[in-house]
Amino acid sequence: MPTTAAKKTATSKSASEYDAHHLQVLEGLEAVRKRPGMYIGSTDSRGLMHCLWEIIDNAVDEALGGHCDRVEVLLHADGSVEVRDNGRGVPVDIEPRTGLTGVELVYTRLHAGGKFGGGSYTASGGLHGVGASVVNALSARLDVEVDRGGKTYAMSFRRGEPGVFSDVAGAQGRKDPGHDFTPYTSTSDLSVIGKAKRGVTGTRVRYWADGQIFLKDAAFDLDGLVGRARQTSFLVPGLTIVIRDERGEEPTEEVFLHDGGISEFCDYLAPDAPVTDTWRLQGTGTFTETVPVLDGKGHMVPTEVERECGVDIALRWGTGYDTTLRSFVNIIATPKGGTHVAGFEQSMLKVLRSQVAANARRLKAGTDKVEKDDVLAGLTAVVTVRLAEPQFEGQTKEVLGTSAVRQIVSKVLETELTSFLTSTKRPAKQQAASVLEKVVAEMKSRISARLHKETQRRKTALESSSLPAKLADCRSSDPENTELFIVEGDSALGTAKLARSSDHQALLPIRGKILNVQKASVTDMLGNAECAAIIQVIGAGSGRTFDLESARYGKVIIMTDADVDGAHIRTLLLTLFFRYMRPLVEAGRVYAAVPPLHRIEVVNPGSKANEVIYTYSEAEMRRTMSSLQRRNKKVKPMQRYKGLGEMDADQLAETTMDPRQRTLRKVTLRDIESASTVFELLMGGEVAPRRDFIIDSADRLDTERIDA
Known part of the structure; x- marks a missing residue:
């Protein structure tokens, strides 16, 4: 064990060794490579996409200034990406204070560019003058070509350092960051590699992201790229943006051009x-x-x-x-x-x-x-x-x-x-x-939802309940175990009351087809007796104020007849849940009951009890009957259920309500935007798109599924 005096000596020695010469000064692009997250947010796919948008935004800024009307983005098969524009082209002349060409200045110096009030850009997306140079610093290779003044200029960089790759110097073969690289030593050279057509200007930037910086699984997000390209085309009317992906077996290309601007x-x-x-x-x-x-x-x-x-x-x-x-x-x-x-x-x-x-x-x-x-x-x-x-x-x-x-x-x-x-x-x-x-x-x-939330809690036996009189509630107050069955009609309610377990299963009858809330206003929905009753019974409010934790039941089960009208009622109820109680659907707490269509009783010889088989579709019924005929089984006349009211309580409990034997279909919500589109198409106020959908889909309709 060291003594106290020894500890003090070690501490003072450590402190005395921390002098100014221990401080590091990161110059130029070293800081970018040392702390890339500070400049691009992260080194995963998000950072990779941020780099790409820094280059694209430079091209779009030319369009904002009225100097460019076309931007192309190419995702090459070798993992590189290229951005082309027909703007003015990066300046190629010498900047007097640094002695560097405009190309080298833009791509190698932080906080260098034409967006600091020099009059080149009145409004732009790139503002800090670090975008292009940061991308260059984080690239294993970056090639720039500029068309300007009738000539095509070119310059290459490796991890931010200007120089010449062997393929550019004359070696045959495709461009690759793995080619030999010779950095410039004393002065740099902006090469003239060809002639540009008269009046043609623009910039082409191609780069390979550095594997030393970015994570191995970092990849360009095509969907994100397409989405933002579409967005940009809306924001800059008249600008054509082309996204071409050459990474797959077949190249894909999307072109965006919107003249309507942000209204569109x-x-x-x-x-x-x-x-x-x-x-x-x-x-x-x-x-x-x-x-x-x-x-x-x-x-x-x-x-x-x-x-x-x-x-x-x-x-x-x-x-x-x-x-x-x-x-x-x-x-x-x-x-x-x-x-x-x-x-x-x-x-x-x-x-x-x-x-x-x-x-x-x-x-x-x-x-x-x-x-x-x-x-x-x-x-x-x-x-x-x-x-x-x-x-x-x-x-x-x-x-x-x-x-x-x-x-x-x-x-x-x-x-x-x-x-x-x-x-x-x-x-x-x-x-x-x-x-x-x-x-x-x-x-x-x-306001109604807030008051409801404050006052509408489960009532004890000593309190008066303001819940609808037609609700047959359950005794349990634990939402984890309780179920609310929304049943179609009073006839089904009577049978369901006898079939349910009153300890944890509640019943709410509705009269026929409720309001189509996709067409109706919020006021009409709240004024509709059936919709208001459902919202009141569930007890969690509606719309923006819906509070999932306040829901009085763990499961909401829609139990309708197995016919066309029952399917329509189920659709109307799902529309209500989707529009005004969506968190309940997202949490997987909305279900559709699956009642049987047929009851087949097989006669067994002797004193053995008859066997009962339930089937849930015409096809299943035919298969079952064929199987019984092949086995020479005798059956009583088959019972076809036209509605829940035709079942007795034991049958309804056995097939549809008893958790040990029933089948439930969970309503899930994988894609909200797609679901919104479908609800609007099928249930919305616009008739023409729905008519077109019905006409287009008529040839795919299975008429056997229509219960007419």
Whole structure:
């Protein structure tokens, strides 16, 4: 054991050895390779895609400036990726202060580029001047070709260092980062490798991601690339973006071009039927900020500059209650929002509160206040702002930090949206009324759900229950073990009461076909007796305020007749659950009972009891009957169930309700967007798409499945 004095000596020695010469200064691109996560977020597939979008965004910035109308992205079979554009081309002349060509400067120096207020870009996605150089630093090889001034220039890099690969120097064979590389020693060389057609300009960048940096399973996400390419084509009208994937057996190519801008984007994103047209709100505002500017002596001097911020918003309300909001700054997505989104939401709430208050008597809004969730329910919006040198939080640009933008967006939206909502033109007036009615309906639904949540708990035997009188509740209050059967009609209810286990199985009858909530408004849904009863009995609210933990039953089982009408009722109920109680479906707590279609009683000789066989389809029944005939079995006349009411209690319990013997079909939700599309197609208000679907699908219909 060392003594206390020895410990003190060791500690002081360790401290004295930590001097300034132990500090490392990472210069140039060394810092990028040492800490790649600081620049691209991660070294998995997300970081790989971030690098690709840094290069694509440089090309798109040319399009924003009106210098480019085509961008091509090629995923090569060898794992490299290439981005081509027909913009102005990276400058090839010498930058006087560094003595480097523009190409080498852009791809080897951090914080170098044309987006720092030099007048080349008024609004761009790349702002920090590190995108291209970071990608270069993290690439095993990067090749740049520039068409400019009638010539084609080329330069190659290995892990950020300029030089010449042997294949470029004349060796035959395809380009590969494994070829011999000779770095430049004293001066670099921007080679002229050919002639460009007169008036043709552009840049081509091809790079191989460095296996020393990125994880082995990092790969380019084609779906993500296609999705963002489509998004960018909406944001830059007139820009053609081509995505070509050559990695598979057969190359695939997708081309995107949208002239409608964010209005078209808003329509594309909308998941539901429209309540309003897509409204376009545009405006500008100015603000001043203090930025460091180089003076004539090369010193950074704090200077106040005036900025202009352009605001362009497309929005529309739909019949649903989900909110789809996409925000962008100079076409760069800001998934975590920022000051522009804060200004948007602040102004939306202010304007709608004001309009509801002004029309409170007509809307029967009472004295309750509209909240943000009421306003955003069913809203699809695309919020874009354009300004020079915005402040982002980090290189990944997920949050806008320029504080002045909040007030500008808020003011533009307040002016333009108020103009729409107070318009005296007939179509606009009708749409404004629909929006206000929807907002008030959402407010009432929220308040009703809150009150219901506060007061509607399981009642003890000493308390009075406000649950519907027709509910045959169960004795257990443990949601883990309880089941709610929604049954079709009073006749089935009578049999089900005798067949159930009253300890844990509750019954709620409904009268025929409930309201199609895909077409109806929230107000109509809440006013429908059957829908309101279902929501009340489940006890977890509806829509945005649905609280899964408050659900009174562990399973909700739809038990309808095994015929066409029963299937229709089941579909209407599933539509209600999908639109207003979706977490219940997502949690796998909604089921469909599977009652049998036939009862076959096999006569056994002697005193042996007869055997009963239940079948659940025509095909199964035929197979069973054929098998019995081959075995010379005698059967009584077969019983065909047209409805649940034709079964006696023992049969219903044995086949449909007893957990030990029944069959349940769980309702699952794998793809929300696809499910939304199907519900809207089959149950929505637009008749034409449904008619086309029926006509197109008629030849695939199995007529044997129709119970007519």
